[in-house]
Amino acid sequence: MRTSIGQYYPANSPLHRVDPRAKFVAVVALAVALFTRDSFAALSIYGAAALVAFVVSRVPPLWFWRGLKPILWLVVLTFVAQALLARGEAFYSLGPIHLTKRGIELATYLSLRLVVLVLFGSLLTLTTSPISLTDALAWLGRPLRRLRVPSDELALMVTIALRFIPTLLVEIEKIMRAQRARGAEFARGGPLRRARALVPVLVPLFVVSFRRADDLAMAMEARCYQPGIRRTRLHPLVARPSDFVVLGAVVAMIVAASLV
Amino acid sequence: MRIECRNVTFAYDEGGRPVPAIKGVDLVAESGSTVALLGPSGSGKSTLLMVLRGLLEPDAGVVVLDGSVAADKEYAHRQREIGLVFQEPETQLFATTARDDVAFGPRQLGWPADMVDAAVEEALDLVGLTGSEFGERHPYSLSGGEQRRLALAGVLAMRPKMLLLDEPFVSLDPGARRDLAAVVRRLVESGMGLMLATHDVDQAWSLCDERLLLVGGELVAAGDWDFAGAGAELLAAHRLRTPFFVELWRRLGRPLADAPRTVAMATEALR
Secondary structure, eight states: OOOOTTOOOOOOOHHHHSOHHHHHHHHHHHHHHHHHOOOHHHHHHHHHHHHHHHHHHTOOHHHHHHHHGGGHHHHHHHHHHHHHHOOSOEEEEETTEEEEHHHHHHHHHHHHHHHHHHHHHHHHHHHSOHHHHHHHHHHHTGGGGGGTOOHHHHHHHHHHHHHHHHHHHHHHHHHHHHHHHTTOOSSSSOHHHHHHHTHHHHHHHHHHHHHHHHHHHHHHHHTTOOTTSOOOOSSOOOOOHHHHHHHHHHHHHHHHHHHO | OEEEEEEEEEEEEETTEEEEEEEEEEEEEETTOEEEEEOOTTSSHHHHHHHHHTSSOOSEEEEEETTBOTTSTTHHHHHHTEEEEOSSGGGGOOSSSHHHHHHHHHHHTTOOHHHHHHHHHHHHHHTTOOHHHHTTSOGGGSOHHHHHHHHHHHHHTTOOSEEEEESTTTTOOHHHHHHHHHHHHHHHHTTOEEEEEESOHHHHHHHOSEEEEEETTEEEEOSBOOOSTHHHHHHHHTTOOOOHHHHHHHHTTOOGGGOOSSHHHHHHHHO
């Protein structure tokens, strides 16, 4: 449960205040740019930018570390695979293993690129509350309404789903304790036995969740929720000049990185 | 069976920050005794019950069960003699028949099949849901009150010697409350120890001889009920009150020691 992927760190840094739409577009653009320009120079520009943004964000380093931890094995795997599979003149050989200069370079490059990508992703989610992120996605998805994609409704669904994750976790803990009081054991036996031990948790969880979803739908209708109509927002998204400055800086950086 | 808490302290871990819930609690509860665990919402009643049952481990202090402590071999066995029924336990029902759900606990204990069957029928009888009538019903087809009694049967089937009930009467209609109270009364009469966590002082007064008052995780009163002077003020000061019948006796100027527990007793006294 202790992972920071998709977690929000509430603070009042300049980065937190940037319009979520601008942040989202910037991160997507940076991710695409990262993967279209293969050069150490470009990567170091992006890496430096990520570090600066990280300092500006005032998020404790530990939170980034938590975000990186789950993908660390992927980084290591990338490094090892690239280091071993690259062709070229080996400077070190041990049995079937040949290490080449080109291989090490490529491995370093690819794994660092992955780290920078995750840093950008973490920066987005850590400095943007889930609500404003879904607002941003709803706004960016508006043009899709012409194609009958209900972007506002989808955004609301995501918001509600996010809202209920902590509730579900509390519910799971409660049910597990209650079943343990009835003699259930969750940490014993092989995978099959463990999976079967979850039945007394999952069945009540589903029942409770569906009941809660039903209640919520009724309560929303009682408060006049209607799908498909245009809603106003309590906190409308307002783009300020500084947001365009951020976007401009990102564009300039991408252009610069593609030239070096 | 005898449960003894010595200086028990427990804190929840919320993102690395300890949030104290139980602070230095000493108490004794035994088979044959009926204790109300009173306290306003959020005072730590549920947490204390979970600590007693061993679902939460105390950060400090010990829970002694029949003289044995956590390090002893028979401790886990002693813990299983404590039946804990959670708040709204009907949300834990998961099997497709009432009988199967009640059998879950005994089967987890690894009892032989005939012993499981006997315990299940016995437990269903105890809560007034006879096996012949309710055994093969789907738990979710039962009424709310029946579901709650079925969940209680699921705990009784493990043949506990002490019963810890966490707000058992919450959100039941009067009929279901009466049925459940009758079940609890029968269990107590058969010698089962009872600890009833609630903020419903009337229900507590009608079922329990003693009371504990838990406030902010600390035990501020224990032992026999006491409504003289400070005792009543203590309840009122913590978002509780004196039971209805006790208040009535006070206003009638009658001796509080004779205050009735039930409508029948009150009728008898006032006739």
